[in-house]
Amino acid sequence: MYSFGNLRNLEVNTNEKLPAGVENKNFFCRGEDSLSEEGKKLLSILPKEKGWIGSYIYNYQGCWTSPRFLQGVIACQQQFQAEDSDIILVTNPKSGTTWLKSLLFAIMNRVKHPIFEPNHPLLVKNPHVLVPSLERTFYVDGQVPDLSTFTSPRLLATHVPFASLPKSTSSQIYTNFIEEMFDLFCEGLSLHGPFWNHVLDYWKQSIEKPNKILFCMYEEIKEKPKIQLKHLVEFLECPFSIEEENCGVMDEILRMCNFENLSNLQVNINGKLPTGERNKLFFRKGEIGDWKNYFTTEMSDKLNHIIEEKFQESELKFSYV
Structure with missing residues (x-):
């Protein structure tokens, strides 16, 4: 019931949309079953x-x-x-x-x-x-x-x-999960x-x-x-x-x-x-800067710290406000 192939072919995921207007089928790209044997290994x-x-x-x-x-x-x-x-x-x-x-x-x-x-x-x-x-x-x-x-x-x-x-x-259809995605990023x-x-x-x-x-x-x-x-x-x-x-x-x-x-x-x-x-x-x-409409102060501070840490040894400067 919960296999990729079965869920992808359900009527609700073939033709219907989320309230935000996004087609459900966009969430079902081809799964691991479509890989070659070399790819699976x-x-x-x-x-x-x-x-x-x-x-x-x-x-x-x-x-x-x-x-x-x-x-x-x-x-x-x-x-x-x-x-x-x-x-x-x-x-x-x-x-x-x-x-x-x-x-x-x-x-x-x-x-x-x-x-x-x-x-x-x-x-x-x-x-x-x-x-x-x-x-x-x-x-x-x-x-x-x-x-x-x-x-x-x-x-x-x-x-x-x-x-x-x-x-x-990254934000218009995943708003409910933005903190989880931010942490993964x-x-x-x-x-x-x-x-x-x-x-x-x-x-x-x-x-x-x-x-x-x-x-x-x-x-x-x-x-x-x-x-x-x-x-x-x-x-x-x-x-x-x-x-x-x-x-x-x-x-x-x-x-x-x-x-x-x-x-x-x-x-x-x-x-x-x-x-x-x-x-x-x-x-x-x-x-530019639309992220401020979605990030909390804590998220902003965390990202600034990461950017400073990761790029401090380079001369590369970011302007994303």
């Missing part, structure tokens, strides 16, 4: 802990992940062949991924898809479709896609920590966490390889979008021409890719990804 020996919504997460190469995405990570490590021209966006979940995907797509495709065209792909497709994830789209469930036909430079994304990259290369038990390891590893790599890795923060882009966008195109070696600047291309990219515009497009209100997730779930508020 690996899970049996990996450290595991209870995840944020009841299922288990597993520690693989120092990173916590779900069974399904673990198989995607392994398949990606074994099969993905990076190219020098690849552009790979690496983020923590819920840290501005959708926005950055839209900006990258608009920047890198502004010749093929002029930003002023009425049927620009960003107006009719979700950014996660246009800049797909390695472990969550291409290699999920252990698939082996053929990426050789993709036009160069390939725009790709991942949440995978640096240590797990292929060698060739503080213990490092979050998908693709610990958060601080994920951030520090890429930050250190950006110092060592400044021509290969650009490290940026959501808050910096939010506060100074034009400056950060210019920084981004210069890093990608595709700076705006004088003609583009005079024609307002940069301003139009920022307008098209801003939170209000993307979140109000029909494709993002009513559409779904091929994997079944509703596009609107990728758009929350797009604000």
Whole structure:
């Protein structure tokens, strides 16, 4: 009665919703039964802990992940062949991924898809479709896609920590459980966490390889979008021409890719990804400091202490208020 397969196929979990409007089926991703035999054997020996919504997460190469995405990570490590021209966006979940995907797509495709065209792909497709994830789209469930036909430079994304990259290369519906999830986060038990390891590893790599890795923060882009966008195109070696600047291309990219515009497009209100997730779930508020509406004073103090402790030996500074 309580098996994953049985619960997932119940009518209430197939077609009904929570009072907040979230579809029940969103809580039933594929379970361990969908794993390959190799994946099941690996899970049996990996450290595991209870995840944020009841299922288990597993520690693989120092990173916590779900069974399904673990198989995607392994398949990606074994099969993905990076190219020098690849552009790979690496983020923590819920840290501005959708926005950055839209900006990258608009920047890198502004010749093929002029930003002023009425049927620009960003107006009719979700950014996660246009800049797909390695472990969550291409290699999920252990698939082996053929990426050789993709036009160069390939725009790709991942949440995978640096240590797990292929060698060739939170509050609206869980309010009742926020304190429990907060404690798990503080213990490092979050998908693709610990958060601080994920951030520090890429930050250190950006110092060592400044021509290969650009490290940026959501808050910096939010506060100074034009400056950060210019920084981004210069890093990608595709700076705006004088003609583009005079024609307002940069301003139009920022307008098209801003939170209000993307979140109000029909494709993002009513559409779904091929994997079944509703596009609107990728758009929350797009604000800095909204955490203050949910954290207690004790939670805020605890998080500040953790950030100070984990990042004190680096020059990395956070501005999240």
